[in-house]
Amino acid sequence: MAGPSHGMRARPRANLGINTVNYQALRRLGAAQGGGLFVALIALGAYFTFANASFLTRSNLLVILLQVSVVGTVAVPGAMLLVAGKLDLSVGSVAGLAAACFGEFNKITGLPLGLSIAGALLVGGLWGLMNGVLVGYFRFSPVIVTLGGYAGASGVAQTITADATRTGFGPAFAVLGNGEVFGIPVPVVIFVTIFAVGVYCWYETPIGRHLIGIGANPEAAEAVGVATRRLPCVIYVLSGLAAAAGGLIVTSQLDGASVQIGVGLELQVLTAILLGGVAFNGGRGSLWGTLAGILFIGVLDDGLILINIGPYVANLAVGAALVIAAGLDVLYQRIERLPMGTIEAVPSRTEGAGESEQSETVGVQRREHRRSDALRSRH
């Protein structure tokens, strides 16, 4: 009896071994997709470096970072919202509203600079709070609420400014958009700081996994005590604040507060986040991937201009990259669903299950053999 049963056991186990190895290799490939964009980014950078000597220079790299700093700043809370299955389409209009409010506060109301900045940030935060309460607590559709904000916030901005552009905020305010700290542009410093805080929150505190939980399985997240209402609401507030900060940075760079500031920002942010591998329906994604997405667009825009190919091609390239990323995403999801081995728990106490099933069971663990052998010898 021992002979055939051993033979029966050995064959499927060998199969399992092969399958497991294959799956693991595939899975590693899938995990690499998360960082795949980083590889593409490095390849792109290498190409531009060969094509144009001025690409890999300190000043050009700072230009790239400066170009992406506003989108990047807003994309940090944006990625957190998207991974939780939420969305903020109002960031562009809120940036414009904050800029407009800053202009009105400083030039018309006559508030000092600091208070004007604080007021503009407050407006952004309040708009985010409204989004957050409606989406987080009242469970309104994020797309509809923030699409309403997209139209509504620019409507408010146009109303209070009567479409006028305020200018001349002075040298102190110009530092925000044009100043440097240790040779690094202030907007880049702001972006890097916010990204670093974002990385800490995402990876080192429960926030990241809670957001992923909310995005992937809201009922499960709720059941184990994740703040499925409060957490998204807080991130919406941060999104509004980041949008307002972005609006102020652009206002400073232009030295002009216009309602046109922030137009199209929401789509640029969304493109970077999606390119970085955050699933549109939430539940999957990483902040590091989002960084890759942000930088990829920045490098592409900058490099194509350096090698004298116009910005139109850059748009086309970003579009193509987005579609390719969507394809890889589908592939990645399939890889992730591949079964992990076949081992369940160790059956104990019942000898029946051990006897009848072992022969057909694939890959029963060693421990189970030991246990059932012990049982057999006892009886």
Place this chain on the structure above:
Amino acid sequence: MRYAPGTEALPATGNNTAEPASGGNGQALAVRDVSKRYGPVIALRGVSLDLRRGEVLALVGDNGAGKSTLVSIISGLTRPDTGEVLIEGEPFAGHGPKAAREAGVETVFQNLALVQTLSIAENVYLGRELYRGGAVGRTLRFLDKRRMRREVEAAFDRLGLDLPPITAKAGALSGGQRQIVAIARAVLWQRKVVVMDEPVAALGVRQTEAVLSLVERLSEHGVATLLVSHNMEHVLRVAHRVVVMRLGRKVADLSLRNGKVSGMQLVGLITGGITEADL
């Protein structure tokens, strides 16, 4: 052969079923005279039951017998009209599922509370993360990922579970493996009472076996289990006692330790063909 508790000594790290647990006569859960009506429908009529530490109590009954209402009350999802639920002698009722969890009741539902895109370890500690020591670690909510992984691995080891690496995503697990993770989580969080509503309903033969053997092992760890099942074979195998519900009443409360109750008799009690006095 059916496992009869107490007759066979298995290596157990937790409290054994045989020894009475300390405090409150080892009583983990007590339901006292609970009634619930939904409009004209009386779902529960004065149901009482007791569950001791390390005991597996099966709750059986036909559809509409009141099992789900009772489970819902014990898990804190439903507030009873009258009566109370006591966890280790402390009453709680109708303060919501969170209060029930804090009181020590973990409910494992059919649609498992796992997040597919998070790893096994992340799932086990979801909503209950461990932070690094010191005031700084706790204030900054700095995750102690290594300790969480270690604890999960230790708990799985203690329960004798062989699962894929705990860094694997829950989405890659089979239905049985997910069920097992959900149950193991209850143990790791040191719940006193685990309520399982049809835990093996959608599982295959081997997965069912794995879950049932885990239920048996839970009792070795002193966890009280309330098992709702339609499968008399499973009930007879893992449960120490069975409560039969019929039309909102408890019609029988039988010990299964002596092995005298048969599956047919249980079916008779469920359908009303026989009464407890006929046994």
